[in-house]
Structure formats: structure tokens, C-alpha cells
Amino acid sequence: MTLFWISTVVLVVVAIVLLALTLNSKKANNDDQLRDELNKAFYKDRLTELEEETNEGLVENQQDLIDDLKQSLLDDIPNQAETKKTSLSPMTILVPSVVLVVVMTYGLYMHFGGAGKVQDWQEVSGRLPELSKRLMGESAEPMTEDEMQDLTLALRTRLHYQPDDSTGWLLLGRIALANRDVTTATDAMEKAYRLEPNDADVKLGYAQALMMSQDELEQNQARGLLNSLLKEEYVDLRVLSLLAFDAFERQDYPAAVRYWSVMQRMIGPDDSRYEMLTRSIENAQAKMGEPIVEGKSVAVTITVSSDVSLPQDAALIVSVHPADGSPMPVAAARYPLGTFPRTVVLDDNNSMMQGRKLSSLDGLIVRARIDSDGNVATRDGDWFGESQPAALGDTVELVIDQQY
Structure with missing residues (x-):
């Protein structure tokens, strides 16, 4: 971050130096002197022309024309009082220009440049060793979602x-x-x-x-x-x-x-x-066809609404929950999509939680979802259905007709 600010100072100084050089290189043009020299050149050219016209017989009163030309030249000489003019000092322009460059440069950056985000990024980058240790379990406190994003x-x-x-x-x-x-x-x-x-x-x-x-x-x-x-x-x-x-x-x-x-x-x-x-x-x-562990089971008959579009390579996920509707399943199973209607059976072998088996439930509800992308953590666009409360040993029926 220090290098960044040093770089900005160098660029601002370069801009100020270029501005100062531009002001100092401005040459004052003496317009009166240039006009006087131009008039003299014009006078000489006109005298040459009058001489040629006189020789050709085109001009009879040459001296009168020369007098008029001289009077015109005298009339064009500016008054000394009028030639006086005031000029601004280069410092008068340079000082406010420098202030304007500095204020606009840093002011616009503070407003549009995202200085706060850059500073946060630098701070997060400096915390990499600490966050890495947290991820590896060297800290008793678990990492929050924001800390995981910072680590990434x-x-x-x-x-x-x-x-x-x-x-x-x-x-x-x-x-x-x-x-x-x-x-x-x-x-x-x-x-x-x-x-x-x-x-x-x-x-x-x-x-x-x-x-x-x-x-x-x-x-x-x-x-x-x-x-x-x-x-x-x-x-x-x-x-x-x-x-x-x-x-x-x-x-x-x-x-x-x-x-x-x-x-x-x-x-x-x-x-x-x-x-x-x-x-x-x-x-x-x-x-494999060997006897399953003794225990109660639940048979689930699943049908799909005619409005549901079944994607290719999708899977069917069936989960059993307590009758209170808890989102954490007690048992779950994943099956190839297959055809519908179909019946699946879940028992204690499908239990998800250590120390709590499917057979321990007094009442239950069953949920089924068509997983379209193979990622159980994402549900956007997936179709699902939920049964009415039932008891173990019952044949549960549900229809997949809703979409996340």
C-alpha cells in the first residue's frame, strides 16, 4: 500500500513539473514591433510599385501618392500609452493550478477509486497465515462464512x-x-x-x-x-x-x-x-439380497405430476423426517431416477444420525426430490414433494409437484 501512495505522489509531481514547464515556455509576442516591420515592408513595396507605374505613365501625381502613403504609415504607429499592457506572473497561474491538480487527483480517487476496498483487500491478504491455521483446526473457534471468503x-x-x-x-x-x-x-x-x-x-x-x-x-x-x-x-x-x-x-x-x-x-x-x-x-x-437388519421400515410410493419435466441424468433423493417437520433427515437414500410411479423402502440401514434410527420414530413425514445437477447442496429448480404425517409400517404416498 505504501508503494501505491508513493507512486501517486510521483505522478502528481510529474504533472506539476510539466505544467510549470508549459507556463515558463510561453513567449511574449511583441505585436507592435511586428506590425511596424510589416508596415515598413509594405511601404517599400508600394514605393517600388509607384515608381514602376510612373515610368509606365500610369501615375501623374507620384509625389502626392507618396505623401499619402507616408501619412498612412504615421497613422498606423500606436500610441505608447496604448501599448502598455499588464501581464500575469507565471506563479499567479501555477499556484492555483497545482492546488487544483492535487485536490482533483486525490479527491476523485477517494470518491471513485475504492480506496477502502483496496485497504480491506490488503488487510485480508496479511491475515493469510492466521486464517490458514484456523482452517487446519489449530484454533478452538470454528471459522465463519465471512472468514472463509476472506481466506479464499x-x-x-x-x-x-x-x-x-x-x-x-x-x-x-x-x-x-x-x-x-x-x-x-x-x-x-x-x-x-x-x-x-x-x-x-x-x-x-x-x-x-x-x-x-x-x-x-x-x-x-x-x-x-x-x-x-x-x-x-x-x-x-x-x-x-x-x-x-x-x-x-x-x-x-x-x-x-x-x-x-x-x-x-x-x-x-x-x-x-x-x-x-x-x-x-x-x-x-x-x-445384494441378503437379509436386512431387523427393524421397522417405511414403504414410499412416489408419483410425479404431469407438469414435471424430468431432466436426463437426474437422481431421486428420498428422506424421512420426524413428524414435526424437522429439516434434518433421520434416514435418506439416493436412487437412479428410473420410472414413475415407483415404490422404495427405507429402514434402519438408511439412518443418517448416529444413535438415532428410523425405527425409533413415533411419527414421520417423507420428502422426495429430483436432484437435477448431482449436487445435494443445491436445490434451485429441483422438483419435490412431501407426504402427510404417517407411522412406521404404513405405505406412504406422495406426489412430486412443487419446484424450489
Whole structure:
């Protein structure tokens, strides 16, 4: 910021110097002297012409004409009193001009130049180390949404001047992943991967970003990266988790069970995540035709209004909520769009919250949404429907006929 103000002062000084040089270089023209010299030249030329006309016999009274010419020349000589004129000193013009240049330059910048925003930007850029530590969990206080935006701005500023900083690109990609910004996450992770193609964290981050894409080629690339990470001496649990959920989404249930089982062996039965993995394994086994975990279930028959336009590659998301209408689902499932009407069944295997199962609900409502872009965090333009309150064991019916 200091360099900026120094630059503005230099430019203003240059402008003032140019103005002063212009004023000093102005030459005063002596109009009376120029007119006198012109009259003399005209007088001599006229005398020559009269001489020639006299020789040719065209003029009889040459002397009278010469006297008239002399009188005309005398009449054109200005009075000395009239030639006096007042002239302004260059400083009289320079001083107010300098004041005007300075006032207009800084006044207009303060009004239109966004000095406050530039100062805020500089302050945010200086907080990059502090915000990075907050993001990495080195502070007890969670980051606010404004602080996340500040961190993103500071990171982009740093990466503009240091485009070869792979750690910065990785951090920017992680922030974009948290915000479900697929495009930014993929671009940032790709740049980090190009800089550090053998770094395990970079590979994992790039694979996470590619997994969020709807492009099958990018998803295959993500699977290739994850499989290469399986060959490392140390395997991150997130690698197995991504492979398991990807296999489950592709309905490759045996592979999903295999990955989740490996995760269980790695964390042990004392880990709080062990029970959640057990439920995931049981859910996959149920999809393979094996008996599901005993517990109550809810069958949902879903129809779609004739006004609804079903986009290609959309998905159906069904969620079960307490009868009070709480937005947090107790159980949820995602299905390929398929055809309608259709019936789906949700049970304890679809529970979303640890320690609270679908079978524990006294009453419930069911919501269904057609996810058009593959991003569960965005709903603009999606069609949805909601059932009337029901009880476990009932067959619930709902119609998808509303749009966000």
C-alpha cells in the first residue's frame, strides 16, 4: 500500500513539473514591433510599385501618392500609452493550478477509486497465515462464512503472485470442496497435481474433486488415482471411504463391502465409526439380497405430476423426517431416477444420525426430490414433494409437484 501512495505522489509531481514547464515556455509576442516591420515592408513595396507605374505613365501625381502613403504609415504607429499592457506572473497561474491538480487527483480517487476496498483487500491478504491455521483446526473457534471468503480471497491473491505454490492450490481446492464448488475445486486440485504429482495429499484431493464431476472420464481418472494410493505404504482411510461410496453408487456392492471391511479392521471396534461402517456393510449386503437388519421400515410410493419435466441424468433423493417437520433427515437414500410411479423402502440401514434410527420414530413425514445437477447442496429448480404425517409400517404416498 505504501508503494501505491508513493507512486501517486510521483505522478502528481510529474504533472506539476510539466505544467510549470508549459507556463515558463510561453513567449511574449511583441505585436507592435511586428506590425511596424510589416508596415515598413509594405511601404517599400508600394514605393517600388509607384515608381514602376510612373515610368509606365500610369501615375501623374507620384509625389502626392507618396505623401499619402507616408501619412498612412504615421497613422498606423500606436500610441505608447496604448501599448502598455499588464501581464500575469507565471506563479499567479501555477499556484492555483497545482492546488487544483492535487485536490482533483486525490479527491476523485477517494470518491471513485475504492480506496477502502483496496485497504480491506490488503488487510485480508496479511491475515493469510492466521486464517490458514484456523482452517487446519489449530484454533478452538470454528471459522465463519465471512472468514472463509476472506481466506479464499487471500489465497487467490497469493497464488496470483506465486502460481507454483502447490500447497496454496491444495488449500484452495479443499475450501472449494467444502463449499461444493466443483469447478473451482477441480481446477485448483489439478494445478496442485501438476506441480506435485507424487504427493499423496494432492492425489487424494484431486480424486475427491474429480469424484464430484458428472463426467464419466473424470470419475474413472479419480478411481485410477485412488487405486494408486492403495499401493502406498500408508493408506489413508479417506481413500477407502471414497472407493467404498463410489462402488456403492455404482451398485458394486461386493466391492463396497470389501472396502468398508478393510476400514473396520484398520480402526478397530473401539472406534466410534465402527458401528456406522457396520450399518453401511449391512445395507450393501441387503442390496445384494441378503437379509436386512431387523427393524421397522417405511414403504414410499412416489408419483410425479404431469407438469414435471424430468431432466436426463437426474437422481431421486428420498428422506424421512420426524413428524414435526424437522429439516434434518433421520434416514435418506439416493436412487437412479428410473420410472414413475415407483415404490422404495427405507429402514434402519438408511439412518443418517448416529444413535438415532428410523425405527425409533413415533411419527414421520417423507420428502422426495429430483436432484437435477448431482449436487445435494443445491436445490434451485429441483422438483419435490412431501407426504402427510404417517407411522412406521404404513405405505406412504406422495406426489412430486412443487419446484424450489
